[in-house]
Amino acid sequence: MEHKSIQQPSNEEILRQQLELLAERSKNTTDDRLSQMTLAMIEIHKQLKNNHVF
Secondary structure (H helix, E strand, C coil): CCCCCCCCCCHHHHHHHHHHHHHHHHCCCCHHHHHHHHHHHHHHHHHHHHCCCC
16 A cells, blocks of 8 residues: 655745635724734744745
8 A cells, every 4th residue: 555645835835824714804894903914924924035946
């Protein structure tokens, strides 16, 4: 029986997925939460930029 390994997503891919989820959820949130989500998205973007993903 052949064993297939499951590849773990890279840190960059995880950050991109988190950014997408935050962007999607920000469409239907309150103003208070939107500011928190925006700050989280900025931090994720900084991490991606520091890793030269963009």
